[in-house]
Amino acid sequence: MTFLQKSLWTLVGIAALFFLWLLLWVDYRFDTARETGNAIQAEFELTDHTGMVRTQDDFAGRWMLVFFGFANCPDVCPTTLAEVAVVVDTLGDDADKVQPLFVSIYPERDTPVALANYVPMFDADIIGxxxxxxxxxxxxxxxxxxxxxxEEAAAPDGYTMAHTSHLLLFGPDADFVTTWAYGTPAEAILADLRELLP
Incomplete structure (x- = not known):
């Protein structure tokens, strides 16, 4: 094995450990909040993909399915948003009780116009x-x-964005309810939601 191959395998290993740490960190933060009773609230003031300023108050009384990512994400983001679309579509009459939100962690590139070209592809009334x-x-x-x-040499621009890959659920009062790890099938998310929705 050449030095370059060893270096690449080392980088792959480091990336895998980093991803594992990221998953555990997110679970720890939310578990700690549950145990200590320190409520995590969905609080934000951001611009949606139509150019309108939005806050959590705009969705009062609705459940918020929140996912953080970026429009050029090659796999995690489109896969998760596709699962969200299946969940919302399958909810039927209960779909209007749930608002899916996609929050960009790359605002330098993900302008409202860029998100307007991205989120409608998933056809689930997702708001970017x-x-x-x-x-x-x-x-x-x-x-x-x-x-x-x-930095990632294989990425189109020489870098990518690492980010929390969990799908988050907040209740009608904007309090944190639960989270699903990346890869959770739509059926499992749907089953949880059906138990929670009135």
């Missing part, structure tokens, strides 16, 4: 949200989620 880098940073702290720009 973006803002200034400061607004996104504050929103990420509030939820709380993780994101970071990472």
């Amino acid at each position: 949200l973006t803002g200034t880098p400061d607004q996104i940073e504050r929103t990420a702290r509030n939820f709380p989620i993780f994101y970071e720009k990472i």
